[in-house]
Amino acid sequence: MEFKDRLKHLLERDGVTAYRIWKDTAITKGTIANYIEGKTNPNKSNISILAAYFKVNEEWLSNGEGSINRTDKVHEEEPFIVTKSGVKYYEMSNGKFRMRVxxxxxxxxxxxxxxxxxxxxxxxxxxxxxxxxxxxxxxxxxxxxxxxxxxxxxxxxxxxxxxxxxxxxxxxxxxxxxxxxxxxxxxxxxxxxxxxxxxxxxxxxxxxxxxxxxxxxxxxxxxxxxxxxxxxxxxxxxxxxxxxx
Incomplete structure (x- = not known):
């Protein structure tokens, strides 16, 4: 399986569209479309974002090696912190945060x-x-x-x-x-x-x-x-x- 095939599998498995990924992760619809069509492959940052989004192993998503299941603790289920103004932050495996407003x-x-x-x-x-x-x-x-x-x-x-x-x-x-x-x-x-x-x-x-x-x-x-x-x-x-x- 190439990357595009693994991504298509996850899209079908979770019933997710390119629009939904764009809205949830800030990776544009066009970028996702290019991935699906095999025109481009994602950089390391987007691999990390997509792996966290689909809750799968980054290594598997990147090159097909290892198990599809994550072996590390997923930090996305509960907010890492909720600020006084109600903004939610979810910790990501690449050191960044998903900010929900x-x-x-x-x-x-x-x-x-x-x-x-x-x-x-x-x-x-x-x-x-x-x-x-x-x-x-x-x-x-x-x-x-x-x-x-x-x-x-x-x-x-x-x-x-x-x-x-x-x-x-x-x-x-x-x-x-x-x-x-x-x-x-x-x-x-x-x-x-x-x-x-x-x-x-x-x-x-x-x-x-x-x-x-x-x-x-x-x-x-x-x-x-x-x-x-x-x-x-x-x-x-x-x-x-x-x-x-």
Missing amino acids: PFIPVKAYAKYVDEFRDAEFMGDEYEEFDFIVDKIGHGRYFAFEIKGDSMDNDTKRSLSDGDIVLARELCKEHWRSRLHTDNYPNWIIVLDNTILCKQIVDQDIENCKITCHSLNSSPEYADFELNLDNVRQLCNIVQRVSSSF
Whole structure:
């Protein structure tokens, strides 16, 4: 059996799709498709991630040697730690962590806006999304699905329709200080009636205003100002999972 055959066996055994793996592990659908078709073989990191995901022996998955069953203790059943904000971290065999956060899909934007506006947000009512991270963070994190093409300029910096982003909430007490837009150019901005994904390219601290910018150069996406008094939540985007194949 080649790697593609072992992967197909696991997909069939567990009834899992490439979309499900992408959503749970951050390995893109296109990457999984290439593995299944035998176009590419996974690197060591993705072998470790997939072995942990399917709860199989890494050596067997990598080259077919040894037993399919894991001989080491699997750390994925219970969270390694749950932070005060409710973020779950699962320890992985490669030293990284699977981070599980509330997922806000486009179809739930209106609900999220209403709940956040009314200060009744209940993260446990939403689906969850997993990201692979190097270390544990203790902030308040969410996963948002990107809608539209305002942040798509056909480059690697794009945030395209259907992409999933990991966003860390910035507490309101920090809004009147200089925002770290150099380190975190892309932001999720929750308003009273919608959720935006934009870059913040200018900040008027005295008047509490920010200038929002889209990567798409189309005239309909011209820069505009927002008064932070009208903003309900600010989150800087720290990671992206592409929806493209």
